[in-house]
Structures are given as C-alpha cells and as structure tokens.
Amino acid sequence: MTQKYVFDRSILKDNIQYVEIKSPIDDSVIGLVPAMTKKDVDSAVWMAKEAFKGWKNVPLNVRADILYKAADILLEHIDRLTDLLMKEVGKDYKSANSEIKRTADFIRFTADTAKSIHGESIQGDTFSGFNKDKFAMVTREPVGVVLAISPFNYPINLATSKIAPALIAGNTVVFKPATIGSLCGMELVKLFQKAGLPEGVLNLVTGKGSEIGDYVVSHTDINFINFTGSTEIGLGISEKVHMVPLLMELGGKDAAIVLKDANLAFAAKNIIAGAFSYSGQRCTAVKRILVVDEVADELIGYLNEEISKLQVGNPLEKQVDVVPLISTKAADFVMELIEDAKEKGAKLIVGGKRQGNLIYPTLFDYVTTDMRVAWEEPFGPVLPILRVNSVDEAIELANRSEYGLQSSVFTENITDAFYVANRLEVGTVQVNNKTERGPDHFPFLGVKKSGIGTQGIRYSIEAMTRVKATVINLNH
Structure with a gap:
C-alpha cells in the first residue's frame, strides 16, 4: 500500500512563528514551516561554521558512506515523498516518483565521483629557470560554509544537487529552500541526518525570502553561494555579495x-x-x-x-x-x-x-x-x-x-x-x-543571464573546492 504524507503537528512549538504551506492544487494547508528570524539565521550559520572544523577532516570514505546511506533511506521513503511532492508543488505521480529515484542515483554517483578526484604533483623543471629540487603538491580543499538555495520546481533533486557535492567535498551547508518546497526540504534534511551526518553539518533555514533572504546571502560567514532560481533574484544576489564565489542556475528562453x-x-x-x-x-x-x-x-x-x-x-x-x-x-x-x-x-x-x-x-x-x-x-x-x-x-x-x-x-x-x-x-x-x-x-x-559557473556532479564538487598548492623545496 502506498504510504501517504501526513504532516506531524507534534513538532510544532508554541513560541515559534510558522509559515503556512498551501498546495497549488486546491490551496489547502498541507503543513507549516518555521518563519525564522535573522537571529535564527545567525545560529544556523554559526553551527555550520563550527561543524566545518571537524567535518573537513572526516575521511572521504566515511563521508561517502553517509551519502550512500542517505540514498538508501531516500528510497525507503519514496512513496511518502512522492505524495508530498505531488501535494506541495503539484507534480504528477510519474514525475514526482522519478525525481526521488533520480536523486538517490545522484547521491550515489556523487560519492563515487569524489573518490576518483585526485590531486597532482608538478615538477619545477618544466618551467624555465627551475630544476627538480622544487615541486608542488596540488590538492583540493573545501571552501567552508556553503549556502544552498533551491527552487520550488524540483525541491528534492535540485536541493540535493547542491547539498551532496558540497558535503562530499568536506563543506558544511546552510540550506534555504523556496517557501513552497520547504516541507520537502525539511524531509530531505531529516533523511541526511538519519544517515549519520554530525550535528551542524547540514542546517535548514526556512521562512520568507523577503524577510531573511537578503540577510542570509550577505552573511559574512558564508563562503560560497549555490543558487537555482529566477534571473531577477540571481542578479540581486550577485549585487549584494562581495568576494564570495557564486554558482547559479537562472532563467532560460530555450x-x-x-x-x-x-x-x-x-x-x-x-x-x-x-x-x-x-x-x-x-x-x-x-x-x-x-x-x-x-x-x-x-x-x-x-x-x-x-x-x-x-x-x-x-x-x-x-x-x-x-x-x-x-x-x-x-x-x-x-x-x-x-x-x-x-x-x-x-x-x-x-x-x-x-x-x-x-x-x-x-x-x-x-x-x-x-x-x-x-x-x-x-x-x-x-x-x-x-x-x-x-x-x-x-x-x-x-x-x-x-x-x-x-x-x-x-x-x-x-x-x-x-x-x-x-x-x-x-x-x-x-x-x-x-x-x-x-x-x-x-x-x-x-x-549571459542564464547563470554563472558549471554544474554537473564532478563540476559541482570542483566548484565547491579550492586548489591548494604546497611547494616542496629539496635544496634547503
């Protein structure tokens, strides 16, 4: 029997303001998400920043195992998530079900791909005037705290396309889903945490973009922004940030x-x-x-x-x-x-x-x-x-x-x-x-106005890492 999504009202707390999530199908209220404040955003970013100190040192094979487990858990809940996708963003059954399966495949492929990304060594004598006594070890390191902002239309797949590459690379994540799509976002975070993510590695921020959107994108402790959405909002983000790398998928007229x-x-x-x-x-x-x-x-x-x-x-x-x-x-x-x-x-x-x-x-x-x-x-x-x-x-x-x-x-x-x-x-x-x-x-x-940077599993991992060169001098 197909498992239906039912909102758990026992999680609600009296001292928190909530935003109603209404289905585009019949305008019925299907759930509530916290209407977070700027103080809540500060807390989420701080937790991500603190967790980064430990997460970046977790061995790659351990991070990969967590991702594999997350993919398995995702499929265990496919019926309930399919039902939620249909209710929250109005998808047909076939498309919603396919999104869950594709997302699980994406997570697994991300873990596999990360294992095949290697550094390199560069000999000094390949450049005029230098010899073999000098060489560089080139590695890739995580950028830090990644802000992942996902759209309503693929609230599980396009969120995961940001979160999974960021995590496998050793980054921590502050995740801001679109308001319509936030219930899916909450479920996704729970599944990753159930798979074994340490506290603070993946942090959910919900609420209206008009109230906390500008604040979170311009937060001084955000090290990278990965955004999918309209060109109008993307242009706004690019105007508000300074010296923060951007990876953005925007509008199109294909x-x-x-x-x-x-x-x-x-x-x-x-x-x-x-x-x-x-x-x-x-x-x-x-x-x-x-x-x-x-x-x-x-x-x-x-x-x-x-x-x-x-x-x-x-x-x-x-x-x-x-x-x-x-x-x-x-x-x-x-x-x-x-x-x-x-x-x-x-x-x-x-x-x-x-x-x-x-x-x-x-x-x-x-x-x-x-x-x-x-x-x-x-x-x-x-x-x-x-x-x-x-x-x-x-x-x-x-x-x-x-x-x-x-x-x-x-x-x-x-x-x-x-x-x-x-x-x-x-x-x-x-x-x-x-x-x-x-x-x-x-x-x-x-x-042009359709985006900045390149996505795709390997490309996303590389975008959310930075090159580091350690130069060895043997003639000391």
Whole structure:
C-alpha cells in the first residue's frame, strides 16, 4: 500500500512563528514551516561554521558512506515523498516518483565521483629557470560554509544537487529552500541526518525570502553561494555579495530550431514533451520554436496531434502532464503573455483557456518579435512559433535573447547540426532532442543571464573546492 504524507503537528512549538504551506492544487494547508528570524539565521550559520572544523577532516570514505546511506533511506521513503511532492508543488505521480529515484542515483554517483578526484604533483623543471629540487603538491580543499538555495520546481533533486557535492567535498551547508518546497526540504534534511551526518553539518533555514533572504546571502560567514532560481533574484544576489564565489542556475528562453530536413513527427513529439511536461515549470523547458517557414505548417499539424494526447488536470486524481501552476501570480503572468500575443496578432492554434491556476497547453503561430511571449520566460504551458526564412535567421533570433541556457536543433544533416551548434550562445545544444537537464554527470551551465559557473556532479564538487598548492623545496 502506498504510504501517504501526513504532516506531524507534534513538532510544532508554541513560541515559534510558522509559515503556512498551501498546495497549488486546491490551496489547502498541507503543513507549516518555521518563519525564522535573522537571529535564527545567525545560529544556523554559526553551527555550520563550527561543524566545518571537524567535518573537513572526516575521511572521504566515511563521508561517502553517509551519502550512500542517505540514498538508501531516500528510497525507503519514496512513496511518502512522492505524495508530498505531488501535494506541495503539484507534480504528477510519474514525475514526482522519478525525481526521488533520480536523486538517490545522484547521491550515489556523487560519492563515487569524489573518490576518483585526485590531486597532482608538478615538477619545477618544466618551467624555465627551475630544476627538480622544487615541486608542488596540488590538492583540493573545501571552501567552508556553503549556502544552498533551491527552487520550488524540483525541491528534492535540485536541493540535493547542491547539498551532496558540497558535503562530499568536506563543506558544511546552510540550506534555504523556496517557501513552497520547504516541507520537502525539511524531509530531505531529516533523511541526511538519519544517515549519520554530525550535528551542524547540514542546517535548514526556512521562512520568507523577503524577510531573511537578503540577510542570509550577505552573511559574512558564508563562503560560497549555490543558487537555482529566477534571473531577477540571481542578479540581486550577485549585487549584494562581495568576494564570495557564486554558482547559479537562472532563467532560460530555450529555443527549438527546426530545419527543413528534420524528422517533423519526431521533432514535434520531443518539443511538446519538452514544452508542456509539469506545465513548462522548468528552466530547461522548450519555450519557443524557430522553424523554417516552408515546413512550419506541416510541423504544426504534428504539434497539434501531440498536444491532443496531453492529459490536463489534478495530479492527485489521475496521471496528468499539465497541472495547476504553482501560484495565482504565476498563472496571472502567463495569461498576460497570452493576451499580449492575441492583441498583437498572433494566431492561437490551441489552448488559451484557464481554470483557476490551471492553464491549458497553449500554442501560438505567427508570433513576431514585438510580442512579449517571444522573449519573456513564461514558466507555464505556452509555446510560441516564430517562422524564419533561413538557418542564419533562426540563429540570430535565438542569440538575440538575454538568456543562454540551452537550445535544440532538429535536422537529419550532421553538418547543419554542427553549424548551428557552433554559433548558438548557450551552455548546451541538444541535437535532435528536447532541451533538458542531465544526465547529471554532464556539464550543465548557462551563459549571459542564464547563470554563472558549471554544474554537473564532478563540476559541482570542483566548484565547491579550492586548489591548494604546497611547494616542496629539496635544496634547503
């Protein structure tokens, strides 16, 4: 029998203020998290700073064993966590269940990868004027206290993608989940602690970002910030910190470029899956189609066919693809983009309907560059088609965006695929596939306003460590 998530009210204390967490599905209260104060933040950071003194010296194999155990415990609770993901962030069952499994795999791979990261020795005589009497031992050391800030859409996976590499590298962590997603964050911290993490190594900070967000990111004892969220908030963080390394995954306006020789049925299937799964509430969702005009009509036929297969509704009642958006504010914003496109002459192919926070999958044709939906990230189920006359026009339109996370190119010609890929200003180009994150050991990054630094298991570990050189002089 599937285990359901039930909030444990016995943990509540009379002397603490709490924030209600409401489900985006029906606005019901599903739990409470502490509304922490600046004093609470100070305490969490202090605990992390003190715990770092011991944790950094714990042998790597011991840290790895804790991570392996955490992965096992995560899977032991997969049914309850899947249910919580569905209720708290509105995910469908398949996506929620997959997130837990993927997270367990991520934790294990992180521990495995850390064991294979080695230092090096450098001989002095490889540089002019020096000899073998001088050499350097180069090692990697933890940076200290890492602030991990996760978004609502993958509250377990994207939190773990920050926490696990930080811990295995010997850092301690202050973890600030998005307010919607905090219940998942609380459960995640409990599981890591149950796996054997010493006190203070992983510390949870909950509450409204408007009250403690600026304070925690600018705290003087934070040594590294790992953030996933909107470009607006990411820019704000970068303006507030000084001499603190940043690793940030921000917004995107990922384009699917469809050339005239593409397998259109295959392209349509990938594009619709990439655009509308979890209602497009993903940074890597396909957010616009740039298609060569001579095949646009045929592509739209296939797109329509794929959209008709999508299931829309309440994820607690049936398996669905398109779910209610995370908030009324989010739904309002998507409808603004839809209305703007209509007013400026875009052709509505399908959708445009709203029921509460549920917006039906929406496809526009003949979208022009003066329309907001051509440039703004909707984080919702609306997909604009911009027709182009050439490959170079598609590249130019793709690169004109302020974002640079990912793009897809669909073509049967590998030469054309490389031509496009080499000219796109993005972190990743997907050839004949939807834009997506993963596999998790691949590099994942954005350029321009889509991010700073490179994620991916090995890359994240290296980002949250620093190089240290110890120079040995034998001619003393």
